[in-house]
Amino acid sequence: MMAAISLKVNGQVHTVDVDPETPLLDVLGDELHLRGPKFGCGLAQCGACSVLIQGEVRRSCVMPVGAVKQQEVTTLEGLGTPEKPHAIQTAFIQEGAAQCGFCLSGVMLTAKALLDENPKATDEEMREAMSGILCRCFTHTRMLRAIKRYQKARA
Amino acid sequence: MRKEISRRDFLQTSGALVVCLSAGSFMEPLARAQGPFDTHQSHIDPEKLDSWLAVGADGTVTAYTGKCDFGQGMYTVQTQLVAEELCVSLNNVKLIQCDTAVTPDQGTTSGSQSTPTNFNTQNLAQAAATARETLVGMAAGKLGVPADQLMIENGVVSAKGGGHVSYGELIGGKHFDIPVNAAAKRRSPGEWRVLGKSVPSWDAVALMTGTFEFVHNVHVPGMVHGRVVRPPESGATVVRVDEESVRHVRGLIKVVVRNNFVGVVAEKQWQAAQAAKDLKVTWKPGPGLPPQKSFYDAMRKEPSRDVMLVNSKDVDHKLRSAARVLKATYLHPYQAHGSIGSSCAVADVQADRATIWSATQSVYPTQHGIAALTGLPLEGVRVIFVRGAGCYGLNAADTVSYDAALLSQAVRKPVRVQLTRQDEFTSENYGSACVIEQQAGLKASGAIEVWDCETWAASLGGRPGYDKPGNVITGMLAGFEPEAIIPRAATEPAGELSNGSNAVPSYVAGCINGKCAGAGSIRSERVLMHMVKSPFFTGPLRSPLRLQNTFAHECFMDEICAYAKADPVAYRLQHLREPRMIDVVKAAAKAANWDARPSPGPGVARSGIVTGSGIACVAYEGDNGYAALIAEVEVDQASGTVRPMRFVIAHDCGPISNPEGLRNQIEGGILQGTSRALGEEITWDERKVTSIDWQSYKTLPLGIQVPVIESVLINRPEVDATGAGETAITLVAAAIGNAVFDASGVRLREVPFTPDRVQAALSSRLKPA
Numbered sequence: 001m002m003a004a005i006s007l008k009v010n011g012q013v014h015t016v017d018v019d020p021e022t023p024l025l026d027v028l029g030d031e032l033h034l035r036g037p038k039f040g041c042g043l044a045q046c047g048a049c050s051v052l053i054q055g056e057v058r059r060s061c062v063m064p065v066g067a068v069k070q071q072e073v074t075t076l077e078g079l080g081t082p083e084k085p086h087a088i089q090t091a092f093i094q095e096g097a098a099q100c101g102f103c104l105s106g107v108m109l110t111a112k113a114l115l116d117e118n119p120k121a122t123d124e125e126m127r128e129a130m131s132g133i134l135c136r137c138f139t140h141t142r143m144l145r146a147i148k149r150y151q152k153a154r155a
Numbered sequence: 156m157r158k159e160i161s162r163r164d165f166l167q168t169s170g171a172l173v174v175c176l177s178a179g180s181f182m183e184p185l186a187r188a189q190g191p192f193d194t195h196q197s198h199i200d201p202e203k204l205d206s207w208l209a210v211g212a213d214g215t216v217t218a219y220t221g222k223c224d225f226g227q228g229m230y231t232v233q234t235q236l237v238a239e240e241l242c243v244s245l246n247n248v249k250l251i252q253c254d255t256a257v258t259p260d261q262g263t264t265s266g267s268q269s270t271p272t273n274f275n276t277q278n279l280a281q282a283a284a285t286a287r288e289t290l291v292g293m294a295a296g297k298l299g300v301p302a303d304q305l306m307i308e309n310g311v312v313s314a315k316g317g318g319h320v321s322y323g324e325l326i327g328g329k330h331f332d333i334p335v336n337a338a339a340k341r342r343s344p345g346e347w348r349v350l351g352k353s354v355p356s357w358d359a360v361a362l363m364t365g366t367f368e369f370v371h372n373v374h375v376p377g378m379v380h381g382r383v384v385r386p387p388e389s390g391a392t393v394v395r396v397d398e399e400s401v402r403h404v405r406g407l408i409k410v411v412v413r414n415n416f417v418g419v420v421a422e423k424q425w426q427a428a429q430a431a432k433d434l435k436v437t438w439k440p441g442p443g444l445p446p447q448k449s450f451y452d453a454m455r456k457e458p459s460r461d462v463m464l465v466n467s468k469d470v471d472h473k474l475r476s477a478a479r480v481l482k483a484t485y486l487h488p489y490q491a492h493g494s495i496g497s498s499c500a501v502a503d504v505q506a507d508r509a510t511i512w513s514a515t516q517s518v519y520p521t522q523h524g525i526a527a528l529t530g531l532p533l534e535g536v537r538v539i540f541v542r543g544a545g546c547y548g549l550n551a552a553d554t555v556s557y558d559a560a561l562l563s564q565a566v567r568k569p570v571r572v573q574l575t576r577q578d579e580f581t582s583e584n585y586g587s588a589c590v591i592e593q594q595a596g597l598k599a600s601g602a603i604e605v606w607d608c609e610t611w612a613a614s615l616g617g618r619p620g621y622d623k624p625g626n627v628i629t630g631m632l633a634g635f636e637p638e639a640i641i642p643r644a645a646t647e648p649a650g651e652l653s654n655g656s657n658a659v660p661s662y663v664a665g666c667i668n669g670k671c672a673g674a675g676s677i678r679s680e681r682v683l684m685h686m687v688k689s690p691f692f693t694g695p696l697r698s699p700l701r702l703q704n705t706f707a708h709e710c711f712m713d714e715i716c717a718y719a720k721a722d723p724v725a726y727r728l729q730h731l732r733e734p735r736m737i738d739v740v741k742a743a744a745k746a747a748n749w750d751a752r753p754s755p756g757p758g759v760a761r762s763g764i765v766t767g768s769g770i771a772c773v774a775y776e777g778d779n780g781y782a783a784l785i786a787e788v789e790v791d792q793a794s795g796t797v798r799p800m801r802f803v804i805a806h807d808c809g810p811i812s813n814p815e816g817l818r819n820q821i822e823g824g825i826l827q828g829t830s831r832a833l834g835e836e837i838t839w840d841e842r843k844v845t846s847i848d849w850q851s852y853k854t855l856p857l858g859i860q861v862p863v864i865e866s867v868l869i870n871r872p873e874v875d876a877t878g879a880g881e882t883a884i885t886l887v888a889a890a891i892g893n894a895v896f897d898a899s900g901v902r903l904r905e906v907p908f909t910p911d912r913v914q915a916a917l918s919s920r921l922k923p924a
Contacts, residue, residue: 019405029372041497046495092359098362102226137545139819140857
């Protein structure tokens with residue numbers, strides 16, 4: 001069943017004509033042509049599809065678009081722009097914290113959501129927050145450095 | 156939206172390129188109407204300079220490479236190379252990678268071969284050097300000044316006494332029309348300004364801001380969505396496909412069946428996913444799978460294709476007369492590439508031509524494969540590389556490109572195919588399972604006199620190359636045969652030692668007919684490899700066979716050291732003769748502050764947490780990079796958990812192109828190797844693969860306690876550049892295994908070192924001998 005669905009993404013309102021059961025990720029990628037959230041597993045096991053919904057990190061691959069309703073969606077490209085990156089993006093750029101970069105939505109948005117909620121998060125709390133995020137290039141050392149750099153910058 | 160570009164565009168529209176670069180939009184392709192090809196037919200002659208480089212009227216340099224970037228930094232370092240050789244700034248170089256319409260055929264981007272291929276004295280490097288010398292010669296004529304009195308700064312050639320001319324003025328918009336000059340002199344590393352420097356990765360800003368275009372983000376006009384329906388078990392074949400079962404799916408365009416290939420196409424991705432899920436296919440069951448429990452034993456009984464790599468012919472005799480003979484068998488499982496993004500491709504197959512946007516490592520071979528699958532003439536098929544998630548070898552990028560082509564051809568529309576996670580895990584070509592049997596004979600002095608190694612590797616399919624589309628699952632399902640393993644006995648080694656798979660341990664002399672090319676000194680040596688048929692598709696996975704073999708060699712070396720009560724570093728050095736190997740071993744030991752003593756450490760506690768260190772070293776592929784790795788681990792003897800705490804590596808890849816980029820590769824390789832050593836293993840039951848998602852296939856997440864990694868980079872500007880993407884990972888399982896032995900006295904001979912296996916080994920240790 002198709003329906004006109006209104007969606008607020010990165011500050012803009014879009015209307016799409018899709019089955020409300022469609023995963024939010026498909027709408028972001030196929031209809032709005034956003035590149036931040038990626039299809040990694042479709043099972044909420046890796047984090048590559050992560051977006052922020054009302055500031056909370058969510059996995060868009062298993063979230064029906066119909067469930068988003070009026071809540072504001074932010075993707076990785078909604079944080080900052082290449083010309084004016086967000087502080088966490090700057091931290092990752094400065095640390096060169098990527099190889100293929102496919103996992104970054106999960107890594108950066110999860111870290112941002114954690115530190116927004118708990119700016120003084122300990123290493124243990126960070127590990128806990130990142131325990132469901134995968135990077136198969138294993139750029140862990142640089143990513144964790146970048147997260148710490150951001151934590152310091154935002155303090 | 157994706158549009159196609161041609162080589163001519165770069166000469167004609169270089170102004171647009173500058174705008175593109177200054178906007179920071181590295182990846183956005185040039186907007187250009189999708190027109191007929193103007194430069195197909197393997198048309199791009201690598202002997203010609205114009206095949207590699209073009210200079211626009213404004214001086215912008217466009218370089219063409221057949222070696223592409225999968226996240227390992229090849230785009231950045233190749234840009235540095237061209238900028239260095241031509242004396243222009245990085246921003247004035249635009250690199251075009253891997254597109255059958257515009258780049259030279261450089262085969263496959265793999266095997267740590269990109270740097271050796273393009274950074275020494277041929278191909279891209281030599282073309283760039285030729286271009287610089289040619290431009291300087293032209294400037295000398297124009298300015299009336301001898302070439303040796305000219306200098307170049309950012310594409311402007313100037314005479315010391317005044318007068319200057321730019322590259323754009325000299326040749327802008329025109330072809331060089333000369334061959335690549337093998338005698339052109341490369342700039343010496345002493346003069347380097349941008350090569351050898353830690354230039355930030357070209358894609359960092361786009362990646363971090365979510366604007367980078369992956370193949371998953373490609374959209375073309377009129378594109379629809381496909382999904383595949385793979386056989387539910389290995390070897391199952393199609394009996395009947397009930398198209399009625401998906402009539403209810405809105406947006407469905409077509410159910411596509413070709414031989415045993417089944418797929419669906421729908422307007423939207425979600426609709427295609429629903430159709431793939433609901434489609435009723437009657438399958439004839441496959442022949443079943445051999446029990447995993449006894450698989451390694453079964454491998455050894457299979458008919459095999461054998462290769463004898465080295466044979467001094469005195470091995471049996473020396474083993475009989477040795478003061479002591481040690482034996483051990485090492486086991487390595489099938490492992491997955493497990494790309495974080497399930498593979499994706501877009502194909503637009505029309506009546507007489509096709510365009511494929513693909514994350515393949517092999518655009519030209521894939522062009523051949525697609526031509527074979529679709530029946531289109533080769534010159535009508537264009538394959539354009541667009542990066543996917545890191546592949547680490549032959550993941551499902553090739554097979555999904557075939558999927559997209561078959562589905563697009565069936566519906567005559569551009570089709571995007573996204574594999575599911577389960578498709579990815581069951582569609583890809585796994586890293587081979589291996590059994591490696593080692594024997595060594597020791598002299599009374601404790602030194603090694605004879606080394607005998609026999610390996611079995613399971614193989615099916617592999618890279619499709621130019622003529623074997625059946626080497627990946629889609630080609631096989633569509634009716635092409637995978638390359639057969641024809642059993643054959645080994646012949647005696649001839650020619651020079653070839654150690655591309657690191658089947659030959661570093662400690663033997665590697666002598667064939669008196670010519671010794673091994674890294675070590677042991678003269679009594681035999682290495683026999685058996686290739687046996689695998690029940691699963693296999694293919695190159697980061698450090699293919701080199702990793703498995705090195706695990707066995709370096710752990711066995713450690714076992715010998717322990718028997719000889721020798722320090723593992725000193726004992727290795729005693730048997731090595733390759734100076735670059737000796738240097739990395741010494742450098743790693745020094746940096747790690749290595750405690751010189753035999754393993755295991757004195758007074759190993761039988762309970763609680765124990766710690767230890769282990770070393771491993773390799774001459775990657777015999778001569779394509781050198782490294783020694785020291786691992787420091789904690790072993791929790793109650794849970795069987797192994798926790799690496801610190802790694803120290805000494806790494807020599809010749810002249811270093813980008814030190815930070817190299818460190819990034821080394822660190823990633825070490826942690827990927829750690830994940831593979833500690834948890835990764837393909838599993839199966841009697842009919843099908845059971846490791847199909849991230850719960851059943853274990854990978855180390857970001858939330859681990861990340862070990863400290865210290866890299867000692869040995870820069871050797873005076874020698875040829877080697878690869879660096881696979882050297883570090885090759886050593887990890889061995890270094891960890893040796894450290895576990897040092898800590899606990901327990902020898903782990905089977906990867907992965909899961910807590911269960913470690914516990915079992917620890918408890919067998921407690922039994923009286």
